Amino acid sequence: MNKEVGRLKNYLVKKRLKLTQQRETILEAFLKVDHITAEELHRQISQTGPQRMGLATIYRTLNLLCEIGIGQQRHFDDTRTIYDNVINKKHHDHLICNKCDKIIEFESPAIERLQEEMAARHGFTLSNHRLELYGHCIDWEKCRDWQRATGR
Amino acid sequence: MNKEVGRLKNYLVKKRLKLTQQRETILEAFLKVDHITAEELHRQISQTGPQRMGLATIYRTLNLLCEIGIGQQRHFDDTRTIYDNVINKKHHDHLICNKCDKIIEFESPAIERLQEEMAARHGFTLSNHRLELYGHCIDWEKCRDWQRATGR
DNA sequence: TTGAAATTGATTTTGATTCTCAAAATACAG
DNA sequence: CTGTATTTTGAGAATCAAAATCAATTTCAA
Numbered sequence: 215m216n217k218e219v220g221r222l223k224n225y226l227v228k229k230r231l232k233l234t235q236q237r238e239t240i241l242e243a244f245l246k247v248d249h250i251t252a253e254e255l256h257r258q259i260s261q262t263g264p265q266r267m268g269l270a271t272i273y274r275t276l277n278l279l280c281e282i283g284i285g286q287q288r289h290f291d292d293t294r295t296i297y298d299n300v301i302n303k304k305h306h307d308h309l310i311c312n313k314c315d316k317i318i319e320f321e322s323p324a325i326e327r328l329q330e331e332m333a334a335r336h337g338f339t340l341s342n343h344r345l346e347l348y349g350h351c352i353d354w355e356k357c358r359d360w361q362r363a364t365g366r
Numbered sequence: 367m368n369k370e371v372g373r374l375k376n377y378l379v380k381k382r383l384k385l386t387q388q389r390e391t392i393l394e395a396f397l398k399v400d401h402i403t404a405e406e407l408h409r410q411i412s413q414t415g416p417q418r419m420g421l422a423t424i425y426r427t428l429n430l431l432c433e434i435g436i437g438q439q440r441h442f443d444d445t446r447t448i449y450d451n452v453i454n455k456k457h458h459d460h461l462i463c464n465k466c467d468k469i470i471e472f473e474s475p476a477i478e479r480l481q482e483e484m485a486a487r488h489g490f491t492l493s494n495h496r497l498e499l500y501g502h503c504i505d506w507e508k509c510r511d512w513q514r515a516t517g518r
Numbered sequence: 519t520t521g522a523a524a525t526t527g528a529t530t531t532t533g534a535t536t537c538t539c540a541a542a543a544t545a546c547a548g
Numbered sequence: 549c550t551g552t553a554t555t556t557t558g559a560g561a562a563t564c565a566a567a568a569t570c571a572a573t574t575t576c577a578a
Contacts, residue, residue, distance in 0.1 A: 232544050232555055252535080268558035273535065289444045294534065309490050318488050325484075328477045333499055336470050337508060338461050340501040347485055349492040356489060384524055384575050404566080420527035425566065446565070525574070530567105537562065544555070 218245055218284060218301060225282050236267055240275040244285065244299055249317055251294050252276055290317075290346060307345040314350075314357045370397055370436060370453060377434050388419055392427040396437065396451055401469055403446050404428055442469075442498060459497040466502075466509045 222241055226233050243259050244250070250258075256272045259265070276297050279285040288296040290310050307325075309318040325345065333340045351357035374393055378385050395411050396402070402410075408424045411417070428449050431437040440448040442462055459477075461470040477497065485492045503509035 230545095230555090234543070234556065236557070266558080268560095270536075270559085271557060274556085289441070292441045292444070292447075309485060309488055311490070312493065318490070320484055320488065322480060322484055325477055325480045328474060328480070329497075329499055332472055332474055332477075333461060333501060336461055336472065337504045338463070338470075338499070338501045339504050340499055341464065342500050344496060344498045344500075345481075346496045347481055347490070347492055348494050348496075349485055349490045352489045352491050382524085386525065386574070388526070418527080420529095422528085422567075423526060426525085520576105520578090522577100523575085526570105526572085528570100530569070532567075533565100535563085538560090540557100540559105542555105542557070544553105546551105546553090548550090 216245075221282060221284070222279075235265070236271050237275050237278070239263065239265060239267070240272060241279065241284070244276070244279060244297070245301065247299055249288070249296050249298050251296055253294070255297075307347070309347045309349070311350050311357060312348055316351065316357070368397075373436070374431075374434060387417070388423050389427050389430070391415065391417060391419070392424060393431065393436070396428070396431060396449070397453060399451055401440070401448050401450050403448055405446070407449075459499070461499045461501070463502050463509060464500055468503065468509070 219238060219241060222237065223233050225231075226237075239259060240255070243255060243262075247255070252269065252272045255276070256267065256269050259267050259272070276285060280287060280297070284299070284301055286298045286300050288298050288308070290296060290308070303319065304321065306319040306321045309320060310316070311318075329343055330340060371390060371393060374389065375385055377383075378389075391411060392407070395407060395414075399407070404421065404424045407428070408419065408421050411419050411424070428437060432439060432449070436451070436453055438450045438452050440450050440460070442448060442460070455471065456473065458471040458473045461472060462468070463470075481495055482492060
């Protein structure tokens with residue numbers, strides 16, 4: 215049993231919730247990815263195991279993992295929610311390639327500092343922020359899906 | 367006929383589209399607001415004029431105005447699209463108060479510069495970005511809706 | 519004025535996500 | 549262990565904003 219399963223177990227006990235087979239399966243699958251949608255995770259789990267699993271359970275559990283702090287919701291394209299596995303990650307922002315959908319995480323204390331400054335200037339106290347940079351990889355070598363898609 | 371109606375007319379002619387009563391009505395109503403949802407604009411127009419107007423027409427026209435550059439879609443709360451009237455506004459980012467829903471627009475060339483730098487460092491060419499700062503007004507005097515809601 | 523082409527609006531559809539509820543699983547007391 | 553109260557599950561229905569459909573209406577260029 216790895217550390218995160220223990221963390222989940224702990225949370226569930228505290229809240230008088232139950233540790234189910236499904237919750238463990240979903241957590242384990244989620245820990246193996248970096249970013250994923252509920253649908254995609256559902257597909258993966260359905261293919262992999264003999265275990266049947268409802269899509270609603272995936273959504274419920276993914277949201278549970280977000281409560282615990284193992285995941286975080288992202289909304290890069292305004293249609294689907296992407297769940298970000300934030301285990302072993304500190305706060306970060308995102309660079310998203312419009313061509314190959316690559317997601318790069320970065321952090322910039324300098325930008326954060328300027329954000330605080332802007333907020334203060336307008337009489338605001340910040341609680342959180344969203345910074346997403348959209349563009350494309352300069353180097354096509356690194357933009358694999360784009361190469362594949364365009365046949366280059 | 368104001369400048370923006372001319373601009374719409376121009377675009378429509380160029381694209382062989384038609385200037386309709388509805389499109390003019392929607393443009394004029396939109397120009398009077400700063401930020402608005404399609405539903406809310408629909409409500410306003412339905413109340414104001416004797417003109418009946420379908421919600422689909424509002425959506426279609428608002429998206430048309432975004433193509434022209436008169437409006438821009440925003441997704442602050444990830445549920446509804448807010449249309450930002452960007453006539454006479456340059457590029458800007460947003461500060462959103464979680465208590466009173468106030469939206470403040472700001473610009474920070476310094477932040478933009480750092481964004482470009484981060485992108486370059488990761489081999490990216492930027493096409494656009496999204497920066498939203500969430501928090502609350504420090505000064506309650508300025509946070510009217512919050513005062514109202516909490517009864518302070 | 520005329521008619522091809524575009525637009526409208528009532529309605530249906532879409533698609534992601536949440537809700538519902540009966541059946542199944544879990545956990546705790548004894 | 550075992551019974552039982554409580555929670556969870558999964559299939560499908562509900563929801564909601566937004567887009568699509570399509571027959572009727574409007575626009576506009578010739």
